[in-house]
Amino acid sequence: MGRYTDDPAAIRALVRDREVHRDVYLDPDIFAIEMRRLWAKTWVFVGHTSQIPEPGDFYTCSIGAEPVMMVRQTDGSVRVLRNRCAHKGAKLVGVTSGKVGRFFRCPYHAWSYRIDGSLAAVPLRDGYAGSGFDGCDAARGLSPVQAHDYRGFVFARLSAEGPGFAEYFGASLSSIDYMVDRSPAGEMVIAGGVLRYLHDSNWKMFVENLNDTMHPMAAHASSAGTAKQLWADQPKDTPKPMAIEQLVPFAEGYEFFDKMGVRVFDNGHSYSGVHFSIHSAYAAVPEYEAAMVAAHGAERAKDVLGTVRHNTVYYPSLTIKGAIQTIRVIRPIAVDRTLIESWSFRLTGAPPAIFRRNVTYNRLINSPLSVVGHDDQACYRMVQEGLAGGGNEWVSLHRDFAAGEGGDMTVNGTSEISMRNQFRAWVNMMAPEAA
Amino acid sequence: MNEAEIARFLYREARLLDDKRWEEWFALLSEDALYWVPLSRGQSDGEEHTSLAYEDRLLLRLRIERLRRDPPSQQPPSFSQHVLQAPEAAQVGDGAWRARTPFSYAEAKGDAMLILYGVATHDLIAAGGGLLIRRKRVDLLNCDAALPSVQLFL
Ligand code: FES
Numbered sequence: 001m002g003r004y005t006d007d008p009a010a011i012r013a014l015v016r017d018r019e020v021h022r023d024v025y026l027d028p029d030i031f032a033i034e035m036r037r038l039w040a041k042t043w044v045f046v047g048h049t050s051q052i053p054e055p056g057d058f059y060t061c062s063i064g065a066e067p068v069m070m071v072r073q074t075d076g077s078v079r080v081l082r083n084r085c086a087h088k089g090a091k092l093v094g095v096t097s098g099k100v101g102r103f104f105r106c107p108y109h110a111w112s113y114r115i116d117g118s119l120a121a122v123p124l125r126d127g128y129a130g131s132g133f134d135g136c137d138a139a140r141g142l143s144p145v146q147a148h149d150y151r152g153f154v155f156a157r158l159s160a161e162g163p164g165f166a167e168y169f170g171a172s173l174s175s176i177d178y179m180v181d182r183s184p185a186g187e188m189v190i191a192g193g194v195l196r197y198l199h200d201s202n203w204k205m206f207v208e209n210l211n212d213t214m215h216p217m218a219a220h221a222s223s224a225g226t227a228k229q230l231w232a233d234q235p236k237d238t239p240k241p242m243a244i245e246q247l248v249p250f251a252e253g254y255e256f257f258d259k260m261g262v263r264v265f266d267n268g269h270s271y272s273g274v275h276f277s278i279h280s281a282y283a284a285v286p287e288y289e290a291a292m293v294a295a296h297g298a299e300r301a302k303d304v305l306g307t308v309r310h311n312t313v314y315y316p317s318l319t320i321k322g323a324i325q326t327i328r329v330i331r332p333i334a335v336d337r338t339l340i341e342s343w344s345f346r347l348t349g350a351p352p353a354i355f356r357r358n359v360t361y362n363r364l365i366n367s368p369l370s371v372v373g374h375d376d377q378a379c380y381r382m383v384q385e386g387l388a389g390g391g392n393e394w395v396s397l398h399r400d401f402a403a404g405e406g407g408d409m410t411v412n413g414t415s416e417i418s419m420r421n422q423f424r425a426w427v428n429m430m431a432p433e434a435a
Numbered sequence: 436m437n438e439a440e441i442a443r444f445l446y447r448e449a450r451l452l453d454d455k456r457w458e459e460w461f462a463l464l465s466e467d468a469l470y471w472v473p474l475s476r477g478q479s480d481g482e483e484h485t486s487l488a489y490e491d492r493l494l495l496r497l498r499i500e501r502l503r504r505d506p507p508s509q510q511p512p513s514f515s516q517h518v519l520q521a522p523e524a525a526q527v528g529d530g531a532w533r534a535r536t537p538f539s540y541a542e543a544k545g546d547a548m549l550i551l552y553g554v555a556t557h558d559l560i561a562a563g564g565g566l567l568i569r570r571k572r573v574d575l576l577n578c579d580a581a582l583p584s585v586q587l588f589l
């Protein structure tokens with residue numbers, strides 16, 4: 001309980017057209033309300049269907065503080081269940097992933113559940129006769145969560161209330177389509193492990209930064225700028241290493257990022273790299289391009305391979321890079337603590353060189369040992385600490401503001417529109433009654 | 436080359452890193468050196484499986500040059516301390532040795548300190564009367580954990 005609990009007007013006052021109040025990043029009460037109102041009521045990324053190929057396969061994670069698991073059903077569909085025993089609330093499954101036979105069995109008092117979450121058996125059932133147990137919540141087993149599988153991406157909405165899936169994401173889903181269609185077979189498989197990077201900063205700083213195209217030339221000068229210089233010092237005929245190809249574009253100038261363009265959608269989603277991106281100049285892989293043309297036809301193959309969006313933000317929980325088949329998943333832990341999980345995908349039907357490129361990129365950029373990651377993380381932390389300073393309590397998001405902006409629109413890449421767009425969605429979810 | 440000489444070499448390597456004598460450390464690397472910090476236990480490949488780090492001389496040179504440029508992440512600067520267990524070393528070929536060194540590693544930055552444990556495996560080759568590092572593999576005890584920034588060399 002803090003000063004924002006039960007005060008939607010005070011929450012609404014934190015977001016202005018082109019400024020936000022520092023409390024959105026600093027106040028633990030705001031964080032708790034975010035978990036209940038924003039993270040519970042929107043569609044949050046849980047995992048990918050390739051993580052649970054067979055019936056009984058499960059993958060566990062949490063949405064905010066709530067432990068959930070996605071489970072492959074016998075009919076091939078995917079369910080998301082709360083990972084919480086219906087009896088006294090023990091976390092039912094303690095490992096990240098695995099496979100059960102027909103039942104989940106709680107280690108504490110041995111209640112067991114079918115893989116659809118329904119209660120299968122309770123020891124000494126007679127003891128419940130006449131207790132009123134049959135009609136209670138516990139007898140219904142594991143509480144299910146609304147789930148939606150979009151081309152293998154499984155999202156869940158904890159709350160029974162909230163926008164529908166298609167309504168929530170709208171036309172932003174085309175970034176997932178373009179990513180999956182980079183496979184000649186139209187299929188991707190998560191592979192190569194997950195990088196888990198702990199940030200000592202608020203989750204929104206990470207999400208905002210993904211389409212913050214004014215930061216690379218400054219924040220990454222010491223990493224990408226140095227890489228560029230090291231490369232310039234090499235003899236002219238040196239073959240270009242993949243690491244150089246991937247790192248140097250982060251050192252591009254303002255004009256490059258401005259011309260990239262940024263597109264926003266309702267509900268906080270956006271992508272930059274509308275026209276081209278830092279991934280556009282990667283070396284061609286002719287064998288792959290041929291496989292794409294054979295699978296999709298020349299026209300669609302050209303469209304898919306020519307679409308090299310930078311980051312697409314599926315607000316608030318997921319950011320994807322279709323052109324390089326990596327995703328970053330946001331797991332908020334506390335107001336100043338956020339876990340970022342980065343996954344790579346193998347495109348079914350593509351040559352190994354494509355996957356090696358993704359793995360390299362993921363490691364170079366998203367590892368806790370990444371020099372690029374160190375640059376970003378240091379900046380978030382500086383904001384987290386600097387905002388404690390009073391005087392001006394507001395964060396400026398003025399850049400390229402235009403009155404009446406919103407809806408589905410594309411503007412110049414260095415606009416701060418994607419951040420304003422996120423906060424418009426944020427305040428609508430956080431304080432709908434004060435609209 | 437005996438086990439004691441190899442141990443001396445590895446103690447010196449750790450000392451150079453902790454003293455931030457990057458150029459002298461870099462001079463211990465062979466032309467084809469690899470610095471590898473796997474992401475998974477028993478990981479056998481770094482090309483089609485992600486690693487925490489998988490770096491050749493070019494990428495290691497980038498780390499060193501970057502640290503020299505006083506990057507934002509080095510305000511305040513980080514300091515490291517390796518504590519090594521006595522290495523076990525064995526000859527694995529003509530002029531080639533492999534050493535296994537359990538270690539603890541601390542990285543301090545301002546008021547914060549990160550402590551890691553693991554095992555370093557060095558592949559060493561004889562060169563010019565001394566040794567060079569051909570591969571340094573660092574298996575962290577908690578390689579699959581959520582980790583904060585680790586900014587210096589393990
Ligand atoms: S808490 Fe699970 S069976 Fe009792």
Ligand SMILES: [Fe+2]
Binds near residue numbers: 219
């Ligand atoms: Fe960045």
